[in-house]
Amino acid sequence: MHAYKKYLKTMALVWAGALMFFIAAFALLLNPQIREKNRLFVETANKQKLYDGAADAAREDTRKKFTSELETLKSKMNDYAIDSEDSANMTLDISRIAAAKQVSSFTIKASDQQQSGQTESKYLRENRINITFNANFRQFAALLNTLERHRPIIFVDTFRIARSNEDNRVDMELSIFVRKRPEG
Numbered sequence: 001m002h003a004y005k006k007y008l009k010t011m012a013l014v015w016a017g018a019l020m021f022f023i024a025a026f027a028l029l030l031n032p033q034i035r036e037k038n039r040l041f042v043e044t045a046n047k048q049k050l051y052d053g054a055a056d057a058a059r060e061d062t063r064k065k066f067t068s069e070l071e072t073l074k075s076k077m078n079d080y081a082i083d084s085e086d087s088a089n090m091t092l093d094i095s096r097i098a099a100a101k102q103v104s105s106f107t108i109k110a111s112d113q114q115q116s117g118q119t120e121s122k123y124l125r126e127n128r129i130n131i132t133f134n135a136n137f138r139q140f141a142a143l144l145n146t147l148e149r150h151r152p153i154i155f156v157d158t159f160r161i162a163r164s165n166e167d168n169r170v171d172m173e174l175s176i177f178v179r180k181r182p183e184g
Helices: 002-058 060-078 084-100 137-149
Strands: 081-083 104-111 124-135 155-162 168-179
Touching: 002 060, 060 081, 081 084, 084 104, 084 124, 084 137, 084 168, 124 137, 137 155, 137 168
Parallel strands: 081 168
Antiparallel strands: 104 124, 124 168, 155 168
């Protein structure tokens, strides 16, 4: 019986030593390799995504799709901003709209006033235009509606109406976005 207990203690010590050896080997040898393998797997997956994206972009139908999407975005941008060369024509367009709506005593002038707190943009600038005219309510509403539907968009920032017996005196402040010329 004593020999049996001695045998069990020896076996327990051998098993405990072997278990400690396997835990140390796992912690020191295998665990870093497993972590490195997982890191390489993630890196490989990211590189595969980049490769697939590059291969997809190289295909002709994808290029056509991107070109079409770019043209659509450019046309949408043209709804909101005009080229700096065309900005001078905006006063002429606004004058034509006013003449079509038959307002009287129409005056228009570009404003150099910058709005306080205005954020500076790398690609756009805001041009302000002040107009003054006399009109009845229907003429005013028609002109306002036409200005707001104009392409590129004309923003009506403020307007002030001074009532009178005949035609009302209207002062409006308009804004348009103009693409800046590329430097260089």
